[in-house]
Amino acid sequence: AKDNHSCIDIAKRALYLRQQRNQSFAGEAEGGVVCSISELFTGSGLMETEAQALPMTKRPSASRFRRVCVFCGSSPGKKASYQLAAIQLGHELVQRNIDLVYGGGSVGLMGLVSQAVHEGGRHVLGVIPRTLMPREITGETVGEVRAVSGMHQRKAEMARQADAFIALPGGYGTLEELLEVITWAQLGIHDKPVGLLNVDGYYNSLLSFIDKAVDEGFITPTARRIIVSAQTAHELLSTLEMCDLVNAGLRADARGSRAGAGVGDGAAGALAQAGDCPLTGPRSWIDGCPFSC
Structure with a gap:
């Protein structure tokens, strides 16, 4: 918990310095409202003068998303x-009345985004394998923590609960989670939007790799549109x-893949009745289809 408070301090100080460099930073947008950072986090030991205003923009109270799954680093x-x-993404979810689903940790970027959403009054659901709890949970957790038996169950539960996916910067685990939901969208297993928060160009190399794969014929131009990237949470x-990512072209690609694999509508129905996912095969392969096929 102490280490994460240090992260919070750093982020708050960065906000403060930015505001000092640009006096018009807070509230200059038409209809803008101001939310105190100190309302998000307490007990970090910052001077009162450093808990300055974080700009927010008035937004519709309703969103098409009830819950967004955020992948990010521990x-x-x-x-x-x-x-x-991470803090600003949490703010943005709160402003849009969206709840958070995430990997359940209280450290790193996971801890920051979950605290921001929780302190903003929205529900937080953390899904974490029991074996990772000693490593990724230190001090107090926020919201609801759901312990599962393993990594497959973790990803399946997060995917089942969410209406969209966003990846903040992270490492191997974040990439693995991100690429899996992209692959599921390509196969037509879900039509949930997938977003990449490309902070300071962190994911530029990944996006270049994906574009290279399109150029070389390994990813279709239609499938390239599955992933949306932007530099800010807003x-x-x-x-x-x-975004409607699974458009007619992507659905056609998925149907073609199924037909090429010898899985027609009749076979798909038979698999579904047998308790298997019609696109991924036996449920044991992913410990149960996360989208309730």
Whole structure:
């Protein structure tokens, strides 16, 4: 918990310094409202003068999303901008009345985004394997923590609970979670939007790799559109709100893949009746289809 408070301090100080450099930073947008950072976090030992205003923009109270799943690192990263982005994403979810589903940790970026959403009054659901609890949970947790037996169950439960997915900066685990939900969208298993919060160009190399795969014929141009990226939480969520990722072309691709594998409508129905996912095969392969096929 102490380490995460240090991350919070760094992010708050970054906000404060930015405000000092640009006096018009807070509340300059038309209809803007101001939310005190100190209302999000307490007990970090900051001077009162440093708990300045964080700009918010009035937004519709309703969102098409009830819950968004956020993938992110259990480490804070070396840049304060990563920690700031996690806090701002939490703010953005609160402003849109969206609940959070995440990996359940109280450390790193996971801890920051979950605290922001929880302190903003929205529900937080953390899903974590029991074996990772000693490593990823230190001190107090926020919201509801749901312990599961393993990593497959964790990902399946997060996917089942969410209406959309967003990836903050992270490492191997974040990439693995992100690429899996992209693959599921490509296969037609779900039509939930997938977003990448590309803080300070962190994911530029990944996006270049994906574009290279399109150029070389390994990813279709239609499937490339599954993933949406933006540099700010506001821009990303605004784009995802309007996004219908599994369009007619992607559905056709998925149907073609199934037909090529010899899984027609009749076979798919038989698999479903047998308790298997019609696209992924035996449920044991992913410990149960996360989308209730």
